[in-house]
Amino acid sequence: MSRFFDVCIIGGGASGLAAAVYIKQKNSTVSVAVLERLSRVGKKLITTGNGRCNITNSDEAITHYHGRNARFAEYALKKYPNAELEKFFLSLGVPFVYDETGRAYPASLQASSVVDALRFSCDALGVETFTECKATDFTKNGKIYTVKTEKGDFSARNLIFAAGLYSGGIKLGCDGGVLKLLKSKGEKCVAVTPAIVQIKTAGDLARSLKGIKADAAVTFKIDGKSVRRETGEVLFCDYGLSGPPVLQIARETERRNGRKEVSLDLMCKRSEDEVISLLYGLKTALSYRKLDEYLSGALNKRLGQAVVKAAGLKLSGYVSELSSGDIERIAFLIKNFTFTAISTTGFDNSQVTAGGLDTDGFDNTTMMSVKNKGMYAVGEILDIDGDCGGYNLHFAFSSAFCAADSILKGVENDKA
Numbered sequence: 001m002s003r004f005f006d007v008c009i010i011g012g013g014a015s016g017l018a019a020a021v022y023i024k025q026k027n028s029t030v031s032v033a034v035l036e037r038l039s040r041v042g043k044k045l046i047t048t049g050n051g052r053c054n055i056t057n058s059d060e061a062i063t064h065y066h067g068r069n070a071r072f073a074e075y076a077l078k079k080y081p082n083a084e085l086e087k088f089f090l091s092l093g094v095p096f097v098y099d100e101t102g103r104a105y106p107a108s109l110q111a112s113s114v115v116d117a118l119r120f121s122c123d124a125l126g127v128e129t130f131t132e133c134k135a136t137d138f139t140k141n142g143k144i145y146t147v148k149t150e151k152g153d154f155s156a157r158n159l160i161f162a163a164g165l166y167s168g169g170i171k172l173g174c175d176g177g178v179l180k181l182l183k184s185k186g187e188k189c190v191a192v193t194p195a196i197v198q199i200k201t202a203g204d205l206a207r208s209l210k211g212i213k214a215d216a217a218v219t220f221k222i223d224g225k226s227v228r229r230e231t232g233e234v235l236f237c238d239y240g241l242s243g244p245p246v247l248q249i250a251r252e253t254e255r256r257n258g259r260k261e262v263s264l265d266l267m268c269k270r271s272e273d274e275v276i277s278l279l280y281g282l283k284t285a286l287s288y289r290k291l292d293e294y295l296s297g298a299l300n301k302r303l304g305q306a307v308v309k310a311a312g313l314k315l316s317g318y319v320s321e322l323s324s325g326d327i328e329r330i331a332f333l334i335k336n337f338t339f340t341a342i343s344t345t346g347f348d349n350s351q352v353t354a355g356g357l358d359t360d361g362f363d364n365t366t367m368m369s370v371k372n373k374g375m376y377a378v379g380e381i382l383d384i385d386g387d388c389g390g391y392n393l394h395f396a397f398s399s400a401f402c403a404a405d406s407i408l409k410g411v412e413n414d415k416a
């Protein structure tokens with residue numbers, strides 16, 4: 001026997017819970033089921049923003065989104081900008097605060113408060129939530145969808161796929177089964193790769209600098225061409241590079257062919273000429289020193305030594321012996337301290353998945369499948385990924401609201 005609902009939502013994460021609450025807030029008579037494969041809803045959401053949940057960003061430019069057709073996201077983001085998200089979350093008792101960089105968080109600064117607000121609202125509004133209830137298949141008979149789960153069958157006129165994708169690994173929910181299922185039913189998919197993730201680099205250079213943090217402008221290059229540049233604190237690790245600017249530029253590491261490099265500008269506030277004159281000044285001031293101490297006031301000591309070595313110089317040599325060629329080489333390396341990117345550290349460490357359901361198969365105003373009326377996809381499962389900074393949750397929520405609006409309209413039309 002199948003349980004029947006007006007709306008069946010596969011996935012009790014950010015977008016699934018938001019869609020459920022939104023629908024019930026607008027029309028309490030619509031019956032909504034949320035099917036969640038894990039033992040609790042919102043497991044990924046609770047880990048977001050280092051436990052603080054960076055929910056959106058004051059810079060709402062569409063250029064922060066990526067995908068084969070990133071413009072797909074524009075309608076949802078414009079219909080549900082920050083002000084609308086704030087209104088929705090305020091109705092659940094969660095005001096936002098913005099930090100100095102424009103990132104918005106719940107005023108509690110606790111992601112758990114966002115999960116609780118959604119979960120308690122689901123309960124209060126009569127959303128039926130089924131945990132440990134993995135959707136394994138679905139069929140369509142006339143206008144009715146039937147979802148097969150570990151806890152029996154669920155039928156509904158409206159089916160929302162809000163099952164997320166691989167970011168954070170299987171422990172946070174997604175085993176990729178829903179994407180494969182949709183593929184087997186004829187939906188087109190764009191290849192998936194980790195994004196907002198650390199980069200593994202070739203050789204031992206990063207490992208030798210393990211634990212050091214340095215402010216840098218970080219450029220991702222493919223075949224020598226700059227693809228993206230971000231500034232911030234880089235962390236050297238045993239596998240390669242981490243830190244906010246590295247996560248932000250990592251998206252193309254596994255998506256594109258070619259020679260991939262990450263180049264660090266270790267003195268990004270000075271031009272190369274200014275670095276050269278600084279180095280001449282240091283030569284004059286420190287001529288009595290050995291080269292292992294040449295850059296110790298200008299860069300982290302071990303990093304400075306690595307630059308000197310990379311310039312082909314012995315640390316036991318004297319500063320006074322530096323030629324103008326040596327100084328130019330050191331300056332170039334300070335501005336272009338380059339690593340070969342091999343891969344990322346994988347989905348388990350990534351904050352979002354690039355790729356997913358091809359957006360050509362969905363209407364960007366409703367998130368409804370072009371082929372299957374009443375079937376929707378929202379959030380990370382779609383081929384839309386945002387930059388680090390609250391963009392992915394913003395898309396998860398705004399796409400969920402668009403699907404919810406379409407469902408509510410359909411329900412009203414059915415009644416009329």
Ligand SMILES: Cc1cc2nc3c(=O)[nH]c(=O)nc-3n(C[C@H](O)[C@H](O)[C@H](O)COP(=O)(O)OP(=O)(O)OC[C@H]3O[C@@H](n4cnc5c(N)ncnc54)[C@H](O)[C@@H]3O)c2cc1C
Pocket residue numbers: 010011012013014015016035036037038041042043044045047048049050053054055056133134135136162163164165167168169172173174175177178350351352378379380381389390391392393394396
């Ligand atoms: C560590 C980390 C930090 C992050 N920080 C931020 C941040 O600060 N700001 C930001 O904007 N974004 C952040 N993100 C990204 C953000 O969490 C996701 O983009 C967002 O959660 C996607 O929402 P979603 O509803 O599409 O998927 P999810 O939130 O992943 O929800 C999908 C749900 O579907 C369930 N599910 C999967 N398969 C099935 C199935 N077969 N049957 C039933 N249920 C199923 C899963 O268990 C899961 O609960 C972060 C991600 C990670 C991993």
